Amino acid sequence: MSKLVAFSVRTPRAALAAGLIVALLSGCPRARPGGVMGVASGPVIPERVAAVFPTGWRLPAGASATFASQAMAVSNSDYASEAAIEIMRAGGNAIDAAVALGFALAVTWPEAGNIGGGGYMVIKLGDGRTAAIDYREIAPLAATRNMFLDVNGKLTDKSIEGHLASGVPGAVAGLAGALAKYGTMSLSQVLQPAIRLARDGFVVDTALAGSISRARSLVTAYSPNTPYFPNGDPIAAGERLVQPDFARTLQAIATDGPRAFYEGWVADSLVAEQARGGGIITKADLKLYSPAYRTPIQTTFKEYGLLSMPPSSSGGVTMTESLNILEQYPTLPAYGSTRWFHLLGSAFQRAFIDRNEKLGDPAFVNVPLAQLTSKSYAKALRRTIDDAQATATRDVEPKMKAVEREPMHTTHYSVVDSRGNAVATTTTLNNSWGSGVWVRGAGFMLNDEMDDFAAQPGMPNMYGLVQGEQNAVQPGKRMLSAMTPTIVSDRKGNVLLVLGAAGGPTIITGTSQVILNVLVHRMSLMDAMRAPRVHHQALPDSLTFEDGGMSAPVLDSLRAMGHSMRRLRALVNVNAIMRVPRGWEGVPEPRRSGGVKGY
Numbered sequence: 001m002s003k004l005v006a007f008s009v010r011t012p013r014a015a016l017a018a019g020l021i022v023a024l025l026s027g028c029p030r031a032r033p034g035g036v037m038g039v040a041s042g043p044v045i046p047e048r049v050a051a052v053f054p055t056g057w058r059l060p061a062g063a064s065a066t067f068a069s070q071a072m073a074v075s076n077s078d079y080a081s082e083a084a085i086e087i088m089r090a091g092g093n094a095i096d097a098a099v100a101l102g103f104a105l106a107v108t109w110p111e112a113g114n115i116g117g118g119g120y121m122v123i124k125l126g127d128g129r130t131a132a133i134d135y136r137e138i139a140p141l142a143a144t145r146n147m148f149l150d151v152n153g154k155l156t157d158k159s160i161e162g163h164l165a166s167g168v169p170g171a172v173a174g175l176a177g178a179l180a181k182y183g184t185m186s187l188s189q190v191l192q193p194a195i196r197l198a199r200d201g202f203v204v205d206t207a208l209a210g211s212i213s214r215a216r217s218l219v220t221a222y223s224p225n226t227p228y229f230p231n232g233d234p235i236a237a238g239e240r241l242v243q244p245d246f247a248r249t250l251q252a253i254a255t256d257g258p259r260a261f262y263e264g265w266v267a268d269s270l271v272a273e274q275a276r277g278g279g280i281i282t283k284a285d286l287k288l289y290s291p292a293y294r295t296p297i298q299t300t301f302k303e304y305g306l307l308s309m310p311p312s313s314s315g316g317v318t319m320t321e322s323l324n325i326l327e328q329y330p331t332l333p334a335y336g337s338t339r340w341f342h343l344l345g346s347a348f349q350r351a352f353i354d355r356n357e358k359l360g361d362p363a364f365v366n367v368p369l370a371q372l373t374s375k376s377y378a379k380a381l382r383r384t385i386d387d388a389q390a391t392a393t394r395d396v397e398p399k400m401k402a403v404e405r406e407p408m409h410t411t412h413y414s415v416v417d418s419r420g421n422a423v424a425t426t427t428t429l430n431n432s433w434g435s436g437v438w439v440r441g442a443g444f445m446l447n448d449e450m451d452d453f454a455a456q457p458g459m460p461n462m463y464g465l466v467q468g469e470q471n472a473v474q475p476g477k478r479m480l481s482a483m484t485p486t487i488v489s490d491r492k493g494n495v496l497l498v499l500g501a502a503g504g505p506t507i508i509t510g511t512s513q514v515i516l517n518v519l520v521h522r523m524s525l526m527d528a529m530r531a532p533r534v535h536h537q538a539l540p541d542s543l544t545f546e547d548g549g550m551s552a553p554v555l556d557s558l559r560a561m562g563h564s565m566r567r568l569r570a571l572v573n574v575n576a577i578m579r580v581p582r583g584w585e586g587v588p589e590p591r592r593s594g595g596v597k598g599y
């Protein structure tokens, strides 16, 4: 299968781990009564079953979620979710609201919300239309295959931090494009909450204060005078963060549209910033940028319909492949059992082998989309899974060898309105605070997305992903992503779940698990989100699990089956909305901070 042959270790950046090792909520309220009944006419919501988690798991089952009867937004920031609600209350649809949320998030959750990065948006409209907008960054025109190697051919950290790490940002073009095609309001209208938050400021909460504090060495190394570090010290919880430069930038976009960003004074500031630190993004790069309007991956899992993101993200394909493999089993084991985690890990392992080798930007390389997403291919892969034994990745794919590299921000938001429209968006600067470079005069962070290319094919990137030639650096090319914004429908086509995640490759496995917890294990959304998670990405060849998330006997049995078990404090940051009788439930990631708003 693979052409990958050589591997070695890259220096992990200490700051990376911080993003996933997150503060936990405590004091979970007692269970809400068990089942939720289906609604006779209208959306089909199968009855929920009480979940059982391992004794001692820190997020007990049975807690209630926030309910709203008409419209809802869930993101990693209360202020940003509130921006979406403000727009829907003013008559906007879910797309207007998602775009408002996206810009507000760039102000209030700047570690990942952004205008200096990119993302993906999956849309399902009440009239049945669907859309997938790819506003992933692209490699600058002056990018070269070996730009991140030193004179000895060794991989450097320049794809991870500093000016050279940035791809050409797509966020402003993507959000503006989504609004123009599917929204009902003007860019100026939906930008008002973001402009207000940047201009007047907002009170920093502990989550943001922690994020800023952890980013200190990265950001201050490249950007001396940001509002996040007044007088060089991180802004503290309870203080007001005011971003006047950013407010001016957002106002320029409101007045002149995306041109302000790609051709006007904001573009000049961005290019001047790049030139200051040896970056290569030029005005020509910015002028050339356009989002790609793609056909969503449309697949089924049992009687449900799934809509997700096609390449340049690997998310939809890899999730589909994993779910298709699991669908081959006439009955699936109970949640939490040894066999459940074994099958889950084995399915993810196989899907990631294909992901890492076969996927890339479809404008540059051939991607066997039909094959990888077909049920017959999944049937063949299912036959390679031994019920009793783990298969080493090198045995599924003989040329793959084990490799060690620590994985480690991205942010996902989901919005639904009262007209049947739903939007799932994931956006990122790559790891938290991107490249560390803040555009002076324009007030925003730039991404370090170039590291999502196979900067040296066969060598792991910062998430330990070992990727091939398909994803080598080429000018104008989109780097492969794991972002998986997804909308699940019931058998009548009504929106059932809107979700996605942050966390590099764990995005795919985390999103898949929340879907499986709801569709297979019939958990409430809150339980589906709280349930302990696992992750397998082929290489490193290990089954990662959450600390306290597996009973000792299950852990022992998985080891005895040959799984190399790897413990992490927390896996993945998912934000999700689920239909329930008479409305919606929203759950921001229970392992960290988030904002759910609705009415």
Ligand code: DON
Binding pocket: 019, 409, 410, 411, 428, 429, 430, 431, 432, 449, 452, 480, 481, 482, 483, 501, 502, 503, 504, 505, 507
């Ligand atoms: O596009 C991707 O797959 C990565 N740039 C996502 C990075 C990420 O989720 C980091 N978050 N925790």
